[in-house]
Amino acid sequence: MRLCRFNDNRLGVVKDDQVFDVTEALDVLPAVSYPLPRTDLLIANLDKVRARVEEVLPGASSCPVSEVKLLSPVANPGKLVAAPVNYRKHLEEARADAEIHHNNQIAEIQRIGLFLKATSSLVGAGEGVALRHTDRRNDHEIELAVVIGKAGTRISRENAWDHIAGYCIGLDMTVRGPEERSLRKSIDTYSVLGPWLVTADEIPDATQLDFWLTVNGEDRQRANTRDLVLDIPELIEFASAFYTLHEGDVIYTGTPEGVGPVKAGDVIVANIEGIGEMRVDVRSA
Ligand code: MN
Numbered sequence: 001m002r003l004c005r006f007n008d009n010r011l012g013v014v015k016d017d018q019v020f021d022v023t024e025a026l027d028v029l030p031a032v033s034y035p036l037p038r039t040d041l042l043i044a045n046l047d048k049v050r051a052r053v054e055e056v057l058p059g060a061s062s063c064p065v066s067e068v069k070l071l072s073p074v075a076n077p078g079k080l081v082a083a084p085v086n087y088r089k090h091l092e093e094a095r096a097d098a099e100i101h102h103n104n105q106i107a108e109i110q111r112i113g114l115f116l117k118a119t120s121s122l123v124g125a126g127e128g129v130a131l132r133h134t135d136r137r138n139d140h141e142i143e144l145a146v147v148i149g150k151a152g153t154r155i156s157r158e159n160a161w162d163h164i165a166g167y168c169i170g171l172d173m174t175v176r177g178p179e180e181r182s183l184r185k186s187i188d189t190y191s192v193l194g195p196w197l198v199t200a201d202e203i204p205d206a207t208q209l210d211f212w213l214t215v216n217g218e219d220r221q222r223a224n225t226r227d228l229v230l231d232i233p234e235l236i237e238f239a240s241a242f243y244t245l246h247e248g249d250v251i252y253t254g255t256p257e258g259v260g261p262v263k264a265g266d267v268i269v270a271n272i273e274g275i276g277e278m279r280v281d282v283r284s285a
Contacts (some may be wrong), residue, residue, distance in 0.1 A: 001050055002276075003166075004196035005075060005124065006068040011042075013053060013060070014196050014276075019068055020060040025052035038078045040248025043149060043165050050199070065195075069126035070278070073168055073197035074147055078246045080117040080191055081239050082143075082172055084181060085109055086229045086254025093257050099137055100259070102178045109230055109254070114239055117172070117252070118186035125194035125278035129173050130285035131264060132187050137176040140262055141255035142213040142221050142270045144206065145170030145193055146232055148251070153244040157233035163245065164232075166199040167206060169272050170252045171280060174259075188285070193250065195278035203274045206232055211272040215262055223256030230254075 002014040011026055012019040028048045029041050042049060085091040086109050094106045123129075131138050149165025171192035175184045185191070203209070212222040225231075230238060235251055262268065264284040271277040 001053070001199045001202070002196045003073060003199070005071040005073055006126070009071065009075070012068070013057060014065060017065050018062040019065045020057060020062045022053045022056050022060050024056045025049050028052045039151070039246045040074050040076045040078070042248075043074060043147060044247035046149060046165055046199070070195050071124035071126065072122050072193045073124070074193060074248050074250060077119055077122065077248045077250050080119055080122065080250050080252065082115050082117050082185065082252040083109060083230065083235055083254035084112060084115060087223060087227050087256040088229060089227075089257035090255055090259065093259070099176060102176060104178060114235075115181045115185075117182065117191050121186045121188055121191040123189045123192055125192060125280050127189065128281040128283055129171070129192065129262070129268075130189045130283050131262070132285045133175045133177070134264070134284060137261045138263070139174045139176060139259045140213060140215065140220065140268055141172040141174060141259050142211060143170040143172050143252045143255050144209065144211065144225055144272060146235070146251040146253060147197060148245045148249040149200070149247060151244060151246045153240050155236050155240040155245065157237040160233035160236035161200075163236060164200045165247070166197045167203055167272075167275055168193050168197055169195065169211075169270050169275055169278055170250070171268065171270060172252050172255060191252075192280055195276055198275050209273040211270075213258075213268060213270045215260070215266050215268055220260050221256055221258035223258075225253070227256065228253060
């Protein structure tokens with residue numbers, strides 16, 4: 001199932017180029033009170049929501065996907081985990097290019113581990129990216145994003161697939177500079193998630209997905225998830241060795257070679273096999 005959030009927090013199912021409004025299915029979500037749970041409520045109740053979606057779908061109105069404003073398919077993730085330099089060729093290009101490394105030591109992911117992006121940086125494809133610090137280089141990074149569906153801690157790589165709710169396209173937008181990654185990659189709108197959540201049952205093998213990104217129609221990044229240094233189960237094992245992964249947490253799995261600058265007015269198009277395509281407009285903040 002392809003679930004999206006759109007316009008004023010509507011819930012949609014995407015089929016072909018149409019989005020069906022199934023917001024009514026959210027009535028199965030439990031009422032919550034303060035303090036709010038650490039989970040994303042929709043993802044934590046995904047099975048119930050999906051069952052309800054099937055009931056309301058036959059009566060749902062639809063419109064072309066191109067006519068809606070796509071929001072982040074996960075509204076309230078507890079954390080955005082991200083993998084630095086997790087493709088070998090990106091490690092090589094980062095070490096070779098002073099405009100990328102800024103004299104930061106670019107070490108291998110096995111040594112430096114993972115980092116976190118602020119959840120306040122999260123947007124959907126339809127919200128676009130608003131650049132700050134435009135005197136510096138601002139780069140696109142396309143990444144397969146994994147959404148955790150079952151909470152766990154100290155998850156073994158063998159059990160990791162059972163903890164995945166689904167997949168999205170992630171953009172880990174980055175302002176280059178000497179500061180810590182978590183600061184430079186947590187600017188408002190610098191974590192794009194979309195265009196929708198594809199549930200894990202629709203992608204039986206996420207270990208060899210082609211993906212690519214263009215800017216204004218120009219090829220920038222093109223790779224396959226088979227070239228990940230730490231693969232998806234290893235990332236889940238690594239992350240959950242340090243902290244509990246909750247329903248709705250997102251793991252940005254890392255970007256391949258070809259990262260490059262964007263400026264206001266640019267249009268990013270990102271595509272991952274089995275998920276689909278999203279258009280993201282870039283503007284000044
Ligand atoms: Mn990245």
